[in-house]
Amino acid sequence: MKFIRVDMTSKKVRIERVPQKYIGMGGRGLIADLINDEVPARCDPLGPENKLIFAPGLLGGTSLVNTSRIAVGAKSPLTGTIKESNAGGTFGDAAGRLGITAVIIEGRGAGDELFVLRIDERGEPELIQASDLKKKRTYATVVALLDRFGEKNAVVCIGPAGEMGLRAASIQSTDTKARPCRAAGRGGLGAVMGSKQLKAIVMDLRGNVADTLADPAAFELAARDFAKAVRKNPFSRDVMPEFGTAGLIAPVNSLGGFPSYNATKGVFDGWEKISGEAMADMIRKRGGKTTHQGCAKCIIRCSNEFVDKRGKYVTSSLEYETIWSMGGMTGIDSLDVIARLDNLCDDIGIDTMSTGVAVAVAMDAGYKPFGDGAAAIEMVEQIGKGTDFGKILGNGPEEIGRHFGHHRVPVVKGQSISGYDPRAMQGNAVTYATSPMGADHTAGNLICEYVTGKLDPLKVQGQVEASRSSQISMAVVDSIGLCVLASPVLSSPEGAEAFIRAINAKLGSNLKPESLEQMGKRILSAERKFNRKAGFTNKDDRLPRFFYEEPLPPHNTVVNISEEDMDKTLDF
Amino acid sequence: MITITVKLFSTLRKCVPDYDPERGIALDLPSGATVESVLGQLGIPDSKQPFVTCQGRVLKLTDQAPIGGTLHIFQPVAGG
Ligand code: SF4
Numbered sequence: 001m002k003f004i005r006v007d008m009t010s011k012k013v014r015i016e017r018v019p020q021k022y023i024g025m026g027g028r029g030l031i032a033d034l035i036n037d038e039v040p041a042r043c044d045p046l047g048p049e050n051k052l053i054f055a056p057g058l059l060g061g062t063s064l065v066n067t068s069r070i071a072v073g074a075k076s077p078l079t080g081t082i083k084e085s086n087a088g089g090t091f092g093d094a095a096g097r098l099g100i101t102a103v104i105i106e107g108r109g110a111g112d113e114l115f116v117l118r119i120d121e122r123g124e125p126e127l128i129q130a131s132d133l134k135k136k137r138t139y140a141t142v143v144a145l146l147d148r149f150g151e152k153n154a155v156v157c158i159g160p161a162g163e164m165g166l167r168a169a170s171i172q173s174t175d176t177k178a179r180p181c182r183a184a185g186r187g188g189l190g191a192v193m194g195s196k197q198l199k200a201i202v203m204d205l206r207g208n209v210a211d212t213l214a215d216p217a218a219f220e221l222a223a224r225d226f227a228k229a230v231r232k233n234p235f236s237r238d239v240m241p242e243f244g245t246a247g248l249i250a251p252v253n254s255l256g257g258f259p260s261y262n263a264t265k266g267v268f269d270g271w272e273k274i275s276g277e278a279m280a281d282m283i284r285k286r287g288g289k290t291t292h293q294g295c296a297k298c299i300i301r302c303s304n305e306f307v308d309k310r311g312k313y314v315t316s317s318l319e320y321e322t323i324w325s326m327g328g329m330t331g332i333d334s335l336d337v338i339a340r341l342d343n344l345c346d347d348i349g350i351d352t353m354s355t356g357v358a359v360a361v362a363m364d365a366g367y368k369p370f371g372d373g374a375a376a377i378e379m380v381e382q383i384g385k386g387t388d389f390g391k392i393l394g395n396g397p398e399e400i401g402r403h404f405g406h407h408r409v410p411v412v413k414g415q416s417i418s419g420y421d422p423r424a425m426q427g428n429a430v431t432y433a434t435s436p437m438g439a440d441h442t443a444g445n446l447i448c449e450y451v452t453g454k455l456d457p458l459k460v461q462g463q464v465e466a467s468r469s470s471q472i473s474m475a476v477v478d479s480i481g482l483c484v485l486a487s488p489v490l491s492s493p494e495g496a497e498a499f500i501r502a503i504n505a506k507l508g509s510n511l512k513p514e515s516l517e518q519m520g521k522r523i524l525s526a527e528r529k530f531n532r533k534a535g536f537t538n539k540d541d542r543l544p545r546f547f548y549e550e551p552l553p554p555h556n557t558v559v560n561i562s563e564e565d566m567d568k569t570l571d572f
Numbered sequence: 573m574i575t576i577t578v579k580l581f582s583t584l585r586k587c588v589p590d591y592d593p594e595r596g597i598a599l600d601l602p603s604g605a606t607v608e609s610v611l612g613q614l615g616i617p618d619s620k621q622p623f624v625t626c627q628g629r630v631l632k633l634t635d636q637a638p639i640g641g642t643l644h645i646f647q648p649v650a651g652g
Contacts, residue, residue, distance in 0.1 A: 234619070234620060234621050234647055234648060235647070235648050235649065235650055238582070238583045238620070238647060239582050239583065239647050239648070239649060242582065242583055243582060247581075247582050247647075247649055248649050250581045250582075250644065250646065251581070251625070251644075251646045251649055254625040254628065254644045254646070255625060255628055255629075255630070256628035266628075272593075272594075275581075276582070277581060277582070277585065277593060281593075424628075445650075447649060447650065448648065448649065448650040450630065451623055451630065451646065451648060451649055452621075452623055452630075452648055453623060453630040453631075453632065484650075485650065487650070488648075488650045554627075554628055555628060
């Protein structure tokens with residue numbers, strides 16, 4: 001258990017013991033407390049007072065399957081709120097196996113140098129000059145870093161977008177094949193990393209000093225039972241390895257909730273061409289991989305490797321949210337173009353969701369026609385080149401909306417919605433509006449309740465409660481380091497029971513299911529506390545006007561949740 | 573008799589031999605047939621936890637299959 005604290009002002013790096021009050025915390029929950037304790041809420045997100053925190057989940061580095069997420073947090077330059085965005089790959093597991101509770105990057109240097117933080121196999125950190133990596137895209141950055149430090153390393157890094165401080169910049173994380181294709185995409189955390197003049201963290205994969213477990217035998221047993229529950233679940237067993245999250249395209253269109261053509265329609269005209277099923281058939285025919293293990297310790301394998309007609313790698317992994325933002329929102333019905341855009345965003349280091357939505361807003365404003373793939377690629381290339389227009393686009397949909405004087409900008413607190421239209425899925429409206437992170441796809445997504453018929457997506461009734469409960473459990477999932485795609489198993493009694501047993505066996509605690517609920521509420525309250533200090537009020541927990549005024553076909557509904565109900569959601 | 577069209581998604585496509593994803597399947601059913609009987613006729617087992625939509629709404633197993641309608645049948649999904 002240790003913090004690695006890196007002061008970019010003095011260039012001093014030190015290892016600290018984790019203070020008692022943070023023991024037993026990880027990921028998003030730890031970030032919420034650390035940011036509250038150490039970051040002045042009204043600070044400039046790109047200034048020296050902000051801190052960028054990398055924290056594996058509480059069970060990162062253990063043998064529990066699918067717990068290799070790395071949570072990244074700071075005050076967000078995109079939303080102005082507290083932000084946690086997490087990525088898969090190998091970095092979270094590597095950090096956990098080195099017994100690292102968090103890496104905290106603070107301060108800011110003068111001049112325009114660039115640095116890399118290297119953490120070796122004993123967990124020893126060193127800050128190294130790396131100005132030669134300036135403006136390098138992420139794939140080339142990783143090749144250069146692995147060349148220098150060896151293949152047995154996990155890397156998180158930024159591309160040109162982060163270096164330029166663009167507010168939709170991502171932090172990219174390497175997958176099991178050392179490609180920077182996994183992203184902590186949301187909230188512009190790449191810009192915070194850029195402001196710290198930190199290009200990358202290179203973490204040795206051979207760590208073997210994970211935190212001791214209070215009861216190793218009980219832990220192994222719990223881990224085995226949990227893995228069994230994951231393997232039994234039809235979603236993780238059947239759907240994910242075959243289609244990944246792209247399997248959502250068909251059901252979300254069938255429910256009329258797939259925001260298309262900049263959220264003017266709920267069904268995309270060409271959705272069968274860009275569905276998970278079409279993608280899987282295409283990948284298989286071309287000799288690509290419909291499934292592979294993108295992240296350490298994963299037994300679900302939602303990832304794919306998308307290849308072109310000649311069988312050459314284009315991107316990994318083509319996922320639902322990107323196909324939606326780069327396809328549905330922009331009217332582009334070619335998976336080849338969408339895959340190219342996905343790879344381009346990863347390489348430039350920019351969020352695919354915010355960028356796709358920004359392109360869609362520009363198209364809706366008349367800048368280019370919907371469906372023009374070549375124009376979309378050219379627009380995203382401009383971000384990488386840092387042209388004036390590219391910088392506006394790279395600052396996300398709100399800025400592009402301002403630039404074109406366009407009213408239909410689907411963001412909350414400056415961050416784009418995800419691929420579920422709030423007018424056709426009223427509970428997701430509640431989550432978008434009230435999540436302390438701004439609109440978000442993993443903060444409390446109710447799609448599972450809708451497709452299984454547990455909740456009617458168009459009725460007001462039950463939405464606030466469902467959003468609340470999902471937001472609470474996601475705060476826990478993101479703190480433990482569990483992949484969201486493994487989280488449905490927590491709704492089975494044996495999955496939930498094994499999960500809590502694993503936590504107890506690590507901590508030597510006696511937590512009950514109610515304790516996890518308390519944990520989730522506490523995290524959300526801490527995040528809201530920070531936002532209050534930063535100047536946010538209930539009035540900010542609202543969707544843009546057009547979601548209340550412009551009915552979405554085919555259901556022709558608007559958001560019907562009252563302001564009063566919105567305000568009750570997280571009022572614990 | 574009524575006729576409906578069924579489209580299968582995710583791994584359910586494998587439940588019907590030679591399934592054509594573009595055309596789907598045309599089924600003739602006795603009038604009043606339920607969603608449950610459609611699943612039975614197609615041989616989709618409960619263990620796949622199928623759910624069915626028609627015209628943007630999720631149907632219950634006991635709902636009647638809509639005349640001339642198109643049913644979409646899925647497996648459960650979660651977001652991410
Ligand atoms: S299911 Fe997908 S995102 Fe989750 S751990 Fe596995 S490969 Fe990574």
